[in-house]
Each structure stands twice: as C-alpha cells, then as structure tokens.
Amino acid sequence: MPAAGRTYWLTEPCRIRREDNSVRIERHDGTPVHLPITDIRDLVAFDHIDINTSALSLLNRHGVTLHVLDHYGNHAGHFAPAESMASASVIRRQVEISSNPAQRLDIGRSLLLTTAENLRWSLDTDLLDPALDALRAALPDCDTSDALMGQEGNFRRTAWAVLDTQLPPWLRLNGRTRRPPTNAGNAFISYLNSLVYARVLTALRSTPLHPAIGFLHSDTDRRRNTFALDLAEPFKPLFAERLLKRAAAQKHLKETDFETDVGRAALSKNGRKKIAALVKDELATTVYHRSLKRQVSYEKLIHLEALKIVRLCLEGTPYKPFRPWW
C-alpha cells in the first residue's frame, strides 16, 4: 500500500496502458500523460476506460485501487490489489463482533445516530431538531438492522426535504431517487455518495479489515461491501449534502453541468471535472485533530475511522463514530 501518493481523477474517456513500468494515460485528444506509478494512491474513473492485463498487474504490484463509476454516478465496481494486509486475528474478531446481535446493533445505532447528527450539523438548521429527537427516542426500541434502516429512512426523508429549502429550484431533490437519479440534485448526491464509498474502500485496503463484513446494512445484498457502506454513512453529510449546499450557494454549479433528460439526470463532461476538483479540494482540507495534536486532512479522517474499527477488534476500545468537532 503506498504511503503517500495522490488520487487521480479520470474525467474523460481514456486508455490506461503500461509503459516503462509506469502508467500512461491516452486520451482521444492531446498527448499521452505519464503518471509515476509510485505517486498513485488510487484512480477514480468517471468515464469509459480501457485497460489491459499488463497495466492491471502493475497497479496490483503497487497496491493501487481502481474505482469505476457508471454514467449516473453509481459505483460500478473496483479493481483492488490482492490482499496484502491480511490478518486473520482482526478478521476473526470482526466476524465475531458482527455476528453478535447485541454488539452489532449497538454499533449500528451509534453509526445511525451520528450520521443523523452530522446531517443536522451540515445543514445547520433547527428544522431538523424534532426529527432528530424522534430518531433518538425510536432507536433503543429497534432490535433488527432492518428496523434501524427504516428509522434511518424516515430521518433522511425529513432531512432531504429540509435540504430542499436551502437549494435553488432547479437543484432540488424532490425526494431521493437513484438508479438512475431523476434530477440534477439527485445526480449530484449519487456521484458524491459513490465517491465517499470509494474513499472508504481505499482506506479499508490499508487495514486488515474485510470490507464486506458490516454492522448496519443487511448483508443479504451480496454484491456490495456492506462494511464500506456502514463506514461511509457518517461521512456522507460532510461531503455530499454540504458540498451540494455550498456549490449551490456559491453558484458554482450551473444547469449546463448536468445532462437532464425526462426522468433521468447525469453530470456532463464539464460537470464531472468540476465535481472532481470540488471533491479533491475538499479531501485535502485539513482540521486540527485534538488527540493526534496535528493537522489532518478529511481524507485521513476516513483512514482514522477505519483504524478505530481495528482497535475495536484488537483491543476492544469502544467505537465512537466520526463527528465533526469544528
């Protein structure tokens, strides 16, 4: 796993090739770009890519994850390097914790409540307080993860309605829709959620934790990494809702950044670039971490979150999900 390195955002159709034991990106227009392989932490592809075995094996050797997003911003999949951080004792504990209903629900509840509070924090309004109180009252009575997710759904619906009041009409969600998102606001949220999910997966690759053994989301959905979904929850308000609010307030997003059709919407080529730049800057933002006593970036916060679970597994340190303290 590369210690340093950057995330590269591929916003245009391109071809990824291996050259000189390094990576060459070819686009339809313009000269090929050479990326130093040691500088790549992961690649996020927003558009069609073309890649071959020799490039993939090079990425694998250097522990680079490649995330692929589809046209509507759903996480279409990722190519991850072969397990290098595997540790049986951590995974065994993770499975034990996740199969113990009491512990599992405990973690699920705290994740949910923190997510709700983070959402309240990112929307910065009193309108959500009644919904938050209702959620607090309802959570102790939930004894299955489905019930928990139901409560989450209720809260989220209220929160999105509140978010709509802070957005210009063309960017309003009017109810969350996915696969495909029906309007510009939903498309934005879809993209951001997938990106947060991708960041969490990348962070999990640097720990021995297994991304599929989760606590909150039900694991009947066999094709998704439920644990990565769980850990992404508390971070979504920090990125998705807050960035949407900010981009709308600063008039950074234009209607032309989206390709809107009847009943479906996606980002345009220019919009993809804008979002990549937005997220990149946001991930690089640093805050002072009080117990580490130094500045850490948002990107690093996600990694620290994964390490908290490692400590829960190995040392039994109670897990307190991330909440913004600034």
Next chain:
Amino acid sequence: MLVYDTAVERNPSVLKVCRQYLHWTQRSVFQGELSAAQYRALMHDLSTAIDPHHDSVVAYTTRSPDMVERATLGVALGGPGDII
C-alpha cells in the same frame, strides 16, 4: 526536482526509472513529491542505471512544497495535474 545529463544510449533507461517516481516536466527534467523511502529507492535505481564516470544526475529537494516558487515562460510542458 531532478535533472539528468547522460549519454544518448543510456537516456531511455534513466527516463524509465524517473517515470516511475516523478512527473516529466521537460526533456531531461522531472519533478514531484516523494517520501524519504521513495527518494532513496529512486536514487538507488538511478545509480544502477547510469555510468558513474560519464553521466550526471542532480536532484534538488526542499523541506516542503510550499517553499518552492515556480515561474514559467513560453510553452508549459508537463503534467496536467491529477484531474485528467
């Protein structure tokens, strides 16, 4: 920042090593951020690629990227950044 001046026949091998670690800026000039370990690895790889009696490689390092000011005239060559 790294510059090299090597014999023609060894240019490609030096270029290949540099490309694994640094961004190409000009014909024999590279730049980029490396960790201490990566820097040592690069220097080691280069030392095996060059002929110490004929070639020369110079690397400039700074404590932090904030301490470098860069000005360019004419055509800006080199990478487009990390949004591609």
